[in-house]
Amino acid sequence: MPTVGPSTLDFRDFFFVAPEMLLAVWGLVVLLLDLWLARRLDPAARRLWVGRVALAGTGLAFAVALAVGLVPLMARAYPEDAGSWLSKSTLDYLFDTDPSLFSGTLAGDLQVGAFDLLYIVLLGLIVGLSRAWSFTEEWGEFLALLFWATVGMMLLSAAEELITLFVALETMTICLYLATALEKTRRRSAEAGLKYFIYGSVSSALFLFGLSYVYGLTGTTHLSAIRRLLVEAQQSGLTANAAGATAVLLILAGFGFKIAAVPFHQWAPDAYEGAPAPAAAWIATGSKIASLIAFMKVFANALEPWASPDSNVLRPGWIGIVAVVAAVTMTYGNLAALRQRNFKRMLAYSSIAHGGYLLVGVIAVGLAADVSRAAGAVLFYLVVYAFANLGAFAAAAWLARDKESDQIDDLNGLGRKQPLLAICITLLMLSLIGIPPLGGFFGKLYVFMEALDERTASRGSISLVWLVGLALLNSVVSAFYYVRVLRAMFLREPAGKPMAAADRLIALPILLSTAVVVGAGLTPDLLMGVMQAAAAPMLTTPIVVHKLTAPTPVGPPAPKKPTPAFQYSADQMKKMGQMATGGAGPPGGGGPAPKAKAGTKSATPKSKAQAPASKKAENRP
């Protein structure tokens, strides 16, 4: 019997989406405030005020994201006194460590909560950074587009279903196209925007065509359902499928563009250089994190049966192609970065190279026996990479503000003038290379260890040793262009216009990023533990169709955005129930995916460490 869509939805799911809703609404607030102030204040005062309101918005969103994260944890930790406060069904609802929201289209697990916080922190830093100097007149629009791009990123990394994933991807990229082109006083910003747009649209068309073939093969758009159908097909001995191969290639093209993997990277250098520094920072960090998480979800969760070589969809499975792309991306990124004079273009090629390293991590996830550890390693690497890149772009912004140019040589003599910030930038550069005491090293260490893990290698017939070797070689090569920045800062004499003192707005991102990078270096297992716990539920969210559950008012403090709590009269509920059966055809046939972890859904919360392992074993065929 086909599963009938819920004729109504469970309003508590909006509780988990509160940060996104707040950011979307706050984007409008900033936009209209900027227009209102445009007639009253001169541009500089207007920029500071609107910037302050935007920062307040990110602070609020941080608080809401924290609340969304903590309320389920506290309910699980103290079920007794929470019980007095929340209704029984709400308690059950909150105990689900891997809730599938809106009938399977979104995930609400720890990974989504953790990365929502990460996006909001990064957004706060970038908004602070963009207050440093006036690079555009459309000030409110620029901030609003950054806010809406963040909403797109948060929903992209939480999407468990191809339709929501596609719309979130497009929201994010369209906001970033426009943010790139807003620096209208410079010609290259318009050119960067148009090139980014054309490449982006072509690759989203390829991506969509791949999605249509996946929909054709499996008939559904939910990632878990696709996985279940592919596993069924594989068990019935049917593996090789040319349509599956073309779908994999086309989807890889779409994601390849977002991660700036080699065949689709031409836009990255121009976009990073042309875009205003804060927009370039958000493209380099936020867009890459969200795209990579979605990449992992689609390839390591939905298309996982086609991953390993024995699936011979195309001889080595998608692992083979991604391995080749990773190798070429790494080497091209590093070699091209060697001859860059422009700081932002160098950062662009370095982010392409880091895209290559991350793809190695995704291969490890595809092949790994213990998926949560491998995925945790990739998430760890992403967090450290994001903060390191953000600090680097803050330095680029500082350069653009004071010296109106992006050349690396303009950093000359920074060591003498601003020793503290120069040291921080050095630490960031060293972390990007992967020098031991810093977070970057541990990121690469975990990822490459996962790739070399003997169980992974044995499971797939291709050994990843050559790939890890190439990655290490690339890390060494990358040292040369990062060091050039250090040489400019410390060994060169300051030339031309001296760099003005970096005020709080530019210093904060650099200092905070250095703190995170150094902290991740000193206590890697703390961050790795969190990331591994976050990664556990990431790849297994089942489809749960919420039947009409009595939406009694939710006990815990309603977050800033009041979720619409409706009281239904008894007969109205009966009528809707009757309409649900009548209106949308008989109740569904195939039934929602068997809950992968029926075991854990019990009144008493099991300890988290034990639950994922058992769940993972069930899923692995």
Add this chain to the structure above:
Amino acid sequence: MIINNYIFIGLLLLAAIAFALAPILVARLIAPRKRSRTKSEPYECGVLTLGETWVRFRIQYYIFALMFVVFDVETLFLFPWAAGYASLGLFALVEMVVFLGFLLLGLVYAWAKGVLRWV
């Protein structure tokens, strides 16, 4: 079947095209046809055409076309909502308030920005 209805629409389309072309063909037969250079000049109220017809237009044409596309796509979501509202509860109205709120504020933005003026 659904397609039956649309066969009629197809026939109607052909009939409409025939209805439009028939008089033109008839006019071609019985109307006088005296070709001459001056008659086929583009009509310029008697003034000879100044330079090639090269003219660039102001930006408000693009902005009005853009507003039209965005609000036309908005109706794309309004029609299914309106059609299916009977079997949905009051929550559908709240969702539509949020959706229309966003787009209305987009219109307010364009209005306050001053781009809606046909200067």
Add this chain to the structure above:
Amino acid sequence: MTAFAVPTSWIFWAQEQAVELDRGLAVRWGLWLVVGFLAVFPGIVAYMVLLERKAAARFQDRIGPNRVGPLGLLQPIADALKLLTKEDLVPRGADALVHLAAPVLVIVSAFLMLAVIPFAVGMAPVDLPSGVLYLIAASSLSPLGVFLAGWSSRNKYSLLGAMRAVAQLVSYEIPQVLSVIPIVLWGGGLSLVAIFDKQADYGWFIASPPGLLAFLILLVASIAELNRAPFDIPEAESEIVAGFHTEYSGMRFSLFFLAEYLSVFAVGCLATALFLGGGMPIPFARFPLNLLDGSLARLVVVDLILLAVFAAKVFSFVLLMIWIRATLLRLRVDRLMNFAWKYLTPLAIVNILVAGIWYECVIRPGALTLGRWLGGTLVTGPMVAGLVWLAFWVNRREWAGEAAGPGRPSLEGARPDWETPGQTGASPQRAH
């Protein structure tokens, strides 16, 4: 899915939803196509032209055409013959194919709109499950035709006229579409026959505050969509030569003329079918429909009544259009565009939400009772009034005539809305 599928299927008007392409359906379609679309409707439209000229004359206290035939009744035929014998010019360098395709596209758009209107029980030419959306899609083809007409005649002024005409058509198509949405909401579906049945149960949709506002928005937007009366900037005589059909002469020009009147008729049918309970004489009564008991004679009688009432409503709608054309002045171009985006579109959007509230008050609880209707009116009436007042209040500065706000340029120094090469803008001309 008409509620009155009459069992005897051989009746020409009988409506079988999904019938194989057999003889009955083929004959029915043939009748509709030949009699309906190629004879009756053009006849109605031809005599509408005459009606317009007569009525406009009456408003200006003169008689209007009465030379040809008794009381001028043969005037349309005379016009047709004259146009047939006029020379049909195509300017040099024009894109011949597109130049011909533009008027055809506009005519086709008007014809397609009539294919789905339920004139009476079972008398809808074809009942599409997504009828309203088909109507809106058909009416959205005409701006494309207008633009192609302007561009293909390779004439600077006609292109400029076409761009302005399309900008106006496009701006007024949004309120027109948005004002139809409350009807779909209350009709519970997109099929016009379902809407007809719903209006039989719940009374005419115009008899509700949001319905009334929606009807007025549709009326104003349709007048602008047809380039008539206060909104006929593109065809105004004093405007840029003759707008987008400068280079059209003879029969091609008359096609545009014919298409305009055909769309007036089509919009009249649309408004009657959606708002005025098409064919139902008394707003809240089911009068002719309760006579139906399946026998053919009853059906014919009921259909005749419905057709007569439908024709009367369309006739009054067209008269209203003619009346407006004869009395109102032409709006300045920026006032015209402002009116679309700053009055009609916001009103139409918020009206949809008020319509949702009306649905919850009146239609959701079940059958229509006076108490529910009054309750709905009391709830939504002040809302609608408040909305209209708010729309005018927000634009109050414009009414006061002075430049709106310090930062904005007043309209005196306005530029011509194009820059020809070499013109350094020395003499700022008045905006026209």
Add this chain to the structure above:
Amino acid sequence: MARILFLVIAGVGLTSALSTVLSRNLVRAAVSLAGFFFTVACLFILLEAEFLAALQVLIYVGAVSILLMFGIMLTRGVQGTDLVSGPSAARLPGIVVGLVVFAVLGYAIFEEKGLRTQYSWGALDERTAIARGSKEPGSPLRSAVNNMGKVVGVELMTRYVIAFELAGLLLTAALVGAVAVAHREEDETRSTGSGVPPEKPEPTADKPNP
């Protein structure tokens, strides 16, 4: 009979797509693009998705082609001829890549080992039949085909509500961003038209509105 109809529509569609890609004059390319969108709408009707067909005509033929033509007018002037881009160097590789892609996709469609155990796409000749004319609510597919507007409305509001609200946000962002990008501040520094190709008259100075 349906097959003949399909072949006619597909033929017209492919020729108009080709003429969009190859024709020199941009406005004629836009006209054939509008024709292509209309043929795609007819294909949707053949697939009994007539709600989508009406939307396709309304949005693509009604709005997108008008916007494209305005875009052409705003950047090319009256003729709309593609003055600048002569026969581009990348013409041959482009056609080769296109043919390769078509060959790969063709093979993928007709490859006999379909994913679903019993048939692949190539062998699928009959569409899942929906009982004709019967009134009682049959399978969801039939209710989806018969009154698609209603079913899409219910699905959009319940299952895909996040995609729906996000689409609203996407439209607002596109509107706000495009207006911000296209809006010209009065005191904006005017870029001098350097390196303007000869066949155009001397660059017209961008006069900011007063």
Add this chain to the structure above:
Amino acid sequence: MGSDIPLSWFLLFAAATFAIGIIGVITRKNPIAVLMAIEIMLSAANVNLVAFWRYGPERLDSGPIAGIVLAIMVITVAAAEVAVGIGLVILCYRRWQAADVDRYDSMAG
């Protein structure tokens, strides 16, 4: 009514249109022409989705109409993309006085 149209015919039409779109994207230099080619590619994907919705088995994990909802989202995204694309092209045209991609070469390397 003649036998039904086989699914593969629709898929072939979509594949051919997709290929034409790719040819258009690669060979045309004018950004608006590239934009039109991208619209052709997106419409090809739409035809695919609706064909799979109609011919596919009634596998309903994602509701009876997932293909159509995705097609509607594609129409929305395509319209938003054209709106943004034309805006960017006009901005570039105003900045560069020429509207074709090869001439924009201010950023080298």
